[in-house]
Amino acid sequence: MGFQLNTAIRQDGQEQPGIKMGLFTLRLPLIHFPIEMPEVIQALFMFVTGLSATAFLQDMFDMPFEVALTIVLFHEITYCLHQLMGDPIISGWITPAIPLTIAYLGRYGIGMERLEALIALQMSVGVLFLILGLSGMAQKITNKVPNSIKAGIIMGAAVAAVTGKYGFLSAAKGGKGFALYPYSITAGMIVAFFLLFSVGFKEMRLKVNNKSGSFIGFVAKYGMVPGIIAGMVTGIISKEIPMPVIDNWGFFIPHFKTVFTSWSVFGVGIPSLDVFLAAMPMAFVAYIIAFGDIIVGESLLKRANKIRTDEYIDVNTNRTNVLCGLRNMLEGLLAPTVTLAGPLWAAMTVAVTERYCQGKKAMSTIFGGTGTFNIMKFACILFLPLVAVFKPVLPLAIALTLMVQAFACFFIAMELAETPEERGVAGVTGAILAVGGPTYGLAAGVILYFFVQWLRPAKDVDVVDSVLEEAEATK
Numbered sequence: 001m002g003f004q005l006n007t008a009i010r011q012d013g014q015e016q017p018g019i020k021m022g023l024f025t026l027r028l029p030l031i032h033f034p035i036e037m038p039e040v041i042q043a044l045f046m047f048v049t050g051l052s053a054t055a056f057l058q059d060m061f062d063m064p065f066e067v068a069l070t071i072v073l074f075h076e077i078t079y080c081l082h083q084l085m086g087d088p089i090i091s092g093w094i095t096p097a098i099p100l101t102i103a104y105l106g107r108y109g110i111g112m113e114r115l116e117a118l119i120a121l122q123m124s125v126g127v128l129f130l131i132l133g134l135s136g137m138a139q140k141i142t143n144k145v146p147n148s149i150k151a152g153i154i155m156g157a158a159v160a161a162v163t164g165k166y167g168f169l170s171a172a173k174g175g176k177g178f179a180l181y182p183y184s185i186t187a188g189m190i191v192a193f194f195l196l197f198s199v200g201f202k203e204m205r206l207k208v209n210n211k212s213g214s215f216i217g218f219v220a221k222y223g224m225v226p227g228i229i230a231g232m233v234t235g236i237i238s239k240e241i242p243m244p245v246i247d248n249w250g251f252f253i254p255h256f257k258t259v260f261t262s263w264s265v266f267g268v269g270i271p272s273l274d275v276f277l278a279a280m281p282m283a284f285v286a287y288i289i290a291f292g293d294i295i296v297g298e299s300l301l302k303r304a305n306k307i308r309t310d311e312y313i314d315v316n317t318n319r320t321n322v323l324c325g326l327r328n329m330l331e332g333l334l335a336p337t338v339t340l341a342g343p344l345w346a347a348m349t350v351a352v353t354e355r356y357c358q359g360k361k362a363m364s365t366i367f368g369g370t371g372t373f374n375i376m377k378f379a380c381i382l383f384l385p386l387v388a389v390f391k392p393v394l395p396l397a398i399a400l401t402l403m404v405q406a407f408a409c410f411f412i413a414m415e416l417a418e419t420p421e422e423r424g425v426a427g428v429t430g431a432i433l434a435v436g437g438p439t440y441g442l443a444a445g446v447i448l449y450f451f452v453q454w455l456r457p458a459k460d461v462d463v464v465d466s467v468l469e470e471a472e473a474t475k
Contacts, residue, residue, distance in 0.1 A: 004034030004368075012310045016365045018086060018118065023319050023373075029375060033083070033367035038355065043376035045225045046348060048390045050076055050377060052397035053093070056338040059176065060105055061115065065391075067263065070122045074335040077376035078327040083371035087296045087319055090352060090370050091327070092345030094125075095405050097286040099160030099167075101338055104282045105436060115263065116271040117279065117371040118336045124276060124283035125340055126328030127288075138291060145288060148453060149224030149445040151416035152429025153285050156441055158409035159434035161402040166395075184235035188400045192227025195219060197407060227400055232393045241396065252381065264334050281438040286340055292412075293344035294320055302355050304366060307357045313366055317322025348373060352440045421452050 008031060010016050010292050018025035018032050027033055053075065054068035078208050082091050101121070101222045108114040131140035161167055169175035194201055201216075219226055235241030261267050294317055299386040301315045320343050327341035353363055353371040380386055390397075413430065417423040433441025 003030065004364075005030055007031050008033055008365075010311065010365070013312060015312050015314060016084075016367050017336060021085075023316070024320065025314070025361060027084060027086060027367055027371070029371055031311045033365050033371050035375075036368045036372045037365060039177070039352065039369050040376045042348070042351070043373050043380055044386070046373075047377045047380035047386075048228060048393070049401065051223065051381060051387065051390060052394045052401065053337060053396050055394040056102070058100070060338055061263075062110060063263065066252075067253050067258055068473060069252065069387070070256060070259050071263070071337055072304065072349070073252070073254055073333040073381050074256075074259070074377060075331060075337050075339070075341070076374075076381060077318055078330060078341065080371070081327060082320075083367055083374060085323060087323055088301060088313055088366045088370050089320060090345045090349045091324070092293075092342050092348075093339035094286050094290045094293075094342035095339070095401065096157040096161075096409050098157075098339055098405075099164045100157055100285060100403060100433065100438060101340065102166075103160055103434070104279075105338070107437065112268055115268055115336070116275050118338065118436050119265060119268070119332050120271040120275045120279040120459045121282055121286075122328050122332030122336050122340055123131065124279045124284050125290075126325045126332055128283055128287045130319050131325075131326030132287075133318045133325055138294075138317065138321055146422075146449050146453065147416045147418070148326075148422040148425035148449055149429060149442075150288060150292075151413040151422065151426035152433060152441070152445045153288055154409045154416070155413040155426055155430030157289065157430075157432030158406040158413065160411070161406035161432055163434065164402070166399045166402050167406070176395060177402075178180060179239045181396055181399065182232075182237040183236060184231040184240050184396050185399050185403070187234035187402055188227045188231025188396060189312040191230040192224050192400055192404055192455065193261075193407065195226055196224070196404060198247060209406070224400060224404060227404075228393060228397050231396045231400060235393070241392050244389045246385045247386045248385055248388070252384050259335050263453055264336070266334075278439075281442050285433070285438045285442065290324065290342050292342075293342055293346065295443055296346060296377060297344040297349055300349055301366070304353045304357055308366075310360055311365055320339065386450060425449055425452055473475070 008017060015025075016027065016033060018027040029035060050072060051069075051071045054065060057063055057068040057071060058065060081087075082089055104121070105114050105117055108117045132141060163169060163176075165174050166177040167175075168178045171179035204216050208216050232241060236243060238475050297320070298315055298317060301313055305313045305315065314391035324341055324343050330339055331341055349370075352363075352373060353366070356366050356369055413426060414423070417426040425445065428448060429441055432444045436444075
């Protein structure tokens with residue numbers, strides 16, 4: 001049980017208290033949901049994942065760290081819209097799309113040209129979320145996309161992550177992953193992959209599933225954090241990563257004025273129609289990836305609904321789409337970010353819902369866990385000593401995030417493609433997408449699907465073939 005006012009107490013079987021506003025339900029911390037201490041503690045460690053987005057911005061736009069940190073802070077604040085507006089999901093980046101987004105932006109010159117491309121992309125993604133969410137067409141459109149093309153998009157993201165500048169690209173070609181941090185990334189990947197994907201660790205976790213306070217259960221809750229810590233320790237020992245230096249014990253004062261006047265539409269203006277048209281294929285790719293995350297989040301919450309009959313959780317895909325659309329539009333206009341605004345942080349949504357499913361004594365309402373985590377996560381960014389501790393490890397955090405995402409994308413893509421033909425279309429589509437970009441990748445996927453999977457001989461041709469075969473047999 002967390003800290004809350006009496007206004008946050010509900011009757012069994014009802015929704016958590018809030019103020020109905022059409023599609024949304026306004027819920028405020030303490031007034032409508034409690035503050036949960038376990039999520040406060042998790043946020044103190046897990047905020048480093050979101051903080052690592054500063055490295056993307058600094059690298060892609062050569063911006064000062066304080067400006068990048070302000071953009072990330074703005075992004076973290078928009079996460080809270082979900083719980084405040086009645087959506088229980090823990091939102092995140094559109095993580096599998098990041099390597100493709102980086103490759104797409106890399107085709108533009110650093111500076112104003114690249115910034116306009118990012119603004120156009122994020123606003124286009126926002127428009128897609130809003131239109132498809134408000135119209136209810138999201139599910140229909142994604143269902144119409146063949147599995148082979150979906151698998152190709154996801155596989156392309158995995159290939160781009162592994163071969164890109166934060167993966168295994170050589171230093172001579174601009175690589176900033178394994179080329180610069182070979183020991184750190186190796187140690188981090190071993191620990192992260194073992195904890196997240198290892199069959200052996202899953203069996204160990206199942207054995208202690210019902211034992212409270214076990215070390216294995218404790219480590220399993222923190223996803224990638226042990227991998228980042230292992231990489232950080234290895235990096236400091238091998239001198240790949242410098243020791244953290246805490247030179248400011250105060251709080252961060254955001255540079256919102258600088259961001260809004262120099263790094264937003266107010267500074268560079270609305271991009272031209274040509275830039276928006278060029279961004280549409282990448283925006284469509286990002287949306288297809290993000291919609292898969294929405295389905296995963298919906299499944300996790302529906303499962304929680306069945307287990308916890310004392311609270312009714314209103315799961316609404318259209319609301320999630322609209323909130324993601326609003327976040328992308330706000331960020332695209334005011335503080336564009338390479339990671340884009342996605343619907344799900346899968347690892348943390350799983351961790352919080354699992355604790356919620358343990359019963360009312362563990363967590364009184366799902367909004368207490370998800371809301372507390374998001375609020376505390378952006379609050380951590382304001383505390384400069386905490387930021388300073390993890391600042392040296394941010395490039396490593398990026399590389400590990402993308403490697404873990406690549407692993408997950410590969411097995412998801414292979415599960416989607418069931419037949420040899422689908423796997424072939426997916427493989428070629430993914431490779432072209434990673435190398436040639438979203439326009440060529442999507443075009444290749446559609447053409448291959450048409451000629452390899454969709455095109456069938458006419459019935460008359462089948463009849464003629466059978467007649468010829470019978471005639472040949474009678475000779």
